[in-house]
Amino acid sequence: MKSKIETYIGFSIRAGKYKCGANAIDTLRRAELLILCARSEKNAVHECERLMKKFHCRAVLAKGKTVEELTGKENCKLLAITDKSLAGAILDHLDEEFTEFKWEAK
Numbered sequence: 001m002k003s004k005i006e007t008y009i010g011f012s013i014r015a016g017k018y019k020c021g022a023n024a025i026d027t028l029r030r031a032e033l034l035i036l037c038a039r040s041e042k043n044a045v046h047e048c049e050r051l052m053k054k055f056h057c058r059a060v061l062a063k064g065k066t067v068e069e070l071t072g073k074e075n076c077k078l079l080a081i082t083d084k085s086l087a088g089a090i091l092d093h094l095d096e097e098f099t100e101f102k103w104e105a106k
Contacts, residue, residue, distance in 0.1 A: 004093040005060075008086050009035070009070050009079070017083035020067075020076045022047040026054075031080040032087035034059040036101055037067040044077040048101065051080070060090060064097030 002010075012018045019025045022044065025034070036048045038061050052059050068076045081087045094100060 003064075003095065003097060005090050005095070005098045006065070006070060008090050008093070009081075012081050012083055012086045013071060015083065015086075017081060017086060018071075019080045019082070020071055020073045020078070022051065022078050025051055025078060025080040028055075028080060028082065031055040031057050031082055032084045033057055033081040033090060034101075035067060035070070035079040035081070035090075035098075036061055037077045038063040039066060040077045048078055051078075052101075057087075058091065059101035060094065060098050061101040062098055 019028055025031060034048055034051055034057060036059055048059055062070065067079050068074060071079060081090065
């Protein structure tokens with residue numbers, strides 16, 4: 001059974017309110033939320049931290065499923081949600097499979 005967060009991610013994908021991959025996300029003017037795969041390498045984590053700083057947004061760590069499984073996009077480790085209400089709904093329903101990603105400003 002899908003969690004509420006997976007459903008909200010599906011809504012954002014169907015509505016076209018998302019971008020996959022660090023390079024594609026970097027071209028955005030605004031992102032409301034980033035979703036990072038828990039199995040990501042250091043480079044993806046550093047990219048997520050950089051993009052969080054650029055967009056002044058929060059990030060969620062996907063532990064239960066990979067971002068690739070959530071989006072259906074091969075080798076996708078980072079996902080941006082561009083809709084404010086969908087991002088808020090995801091943040092309101094965080095659980096053990098989707099936790100907030102914390103970073104320290106350098």
